[in-house]
Amino acid sequence: MPKIVAERSDAIPSLDEVFREYGFEGASLSTITEKTGLGKGSLYHFFPGGKEEMATAVLGEIDEWFVTQVFEPLRNADDPRSAISDMFRSVSRYFRSGSRVCLVGAFALDNVRDRFRAQVRDYFAEWCGALASALTRAGCPEPDAAALAEETVVAVQGALVVARALDEPEVFERTLQRVQSRLLAAISGEEQR
Amino acid sequence: MPKIVAERSDAIPSLDEVFREYGFEGASLSTITEKTGLGKGSLYHFFPGGKEEMATAVLGEIDEWFVTQVFEPLRNADDPRSAISDMFRSVSRYFRSGSRVCLVGAFALDNVRDRFRAQVRDYFAEWCGALASALTRAGCPEPDAAALAEETVVAVQGALVVARALDEPEVFERTLQRVQSRLLAAISGEEQR
């Protein structure tokens, strides 16, 4: 399907798709041309830095989505409990119930990690930090909160790997359910003390 | 350092290293030549199918290691409890406490997954199956065993992703500790009934 592209940001969703499907090295300029509907001329007009700039832009867009949809709600919500539930809903939607890969995670395992080191690092650090913050405000003691947050982020990433390896997206939803109930249990447990 | 290469299998460890470090697409023939110490002539003599055959051979070698070191012990050990402990020790050693990537997991997230679909699939399916078998024989009821096994494999893969993304290998060891105690707790819990 042809895309309507009038400015740089209109191309980002297609670029996101392409990198997710083919990986950074696997996404050739001709593939990108095809999937975005933009010729090389336009592509280099919008992204003078070439593929690397395209990927940086996509990572930036992903980060922005997570910041507004996930990280900020976790950090600022009046009700941290429901912010955590919202996180699971958003994440499930974002990863299409396990049939969509995490581009940042894929970059982390790839040799391109070093080229996008800061963006990759921050994404995971922010996620862990924001979730730990919500857990703490929900009554979970500090060290447990950090551990639970890390466990949750690890589970999400692992589930995406295994789901794709087995071609069984259900692994992802099962995992989300499991860690979510574990988090909520940890919170109620604390509140009862 | 130069390698002593007299037969095909002598090249596998170097190939394994190269693919782990550069990924499948990122590992060019000149990189491979350099790291294995073999010229293109020798390389194509040993692997007429080129890069794809090299990767297949590496995946086969990895699988064989896991079958003998991890899967068979899990399935056959007289004492499933200690087989499970052994698994965690072997896995920690194999992944160098989180500083080594899982090549199969990396392939799963990459677009090369489809080219090695069966090998990628089997690796994870076998791991889950073998661990579930050990858990069942240790007294864990069937459905719980499968869920716990899946959770464990998911955690290992996720920990490798996050450890590499954050440049913090400790994430891996922490995760192993956590899932190990959870498994052992589940088993003792069952045995007390």
Added chain:
DNA sequence: GTCTATATGGAGATAGAC
């Protein structure tokens, strides 16, 4: 801004001497 044509390099792979 978007196109076509093109430059240049390195990729994977092969041939054939030794």
Added chain:
DNA sequence: GTCTATCTCCATATAGAC
């Protein structure tokens, strides 16, 4: 078995007309 030379192809990137 291992080497060097070479083939072909497609990659990223650029130039310049429109």
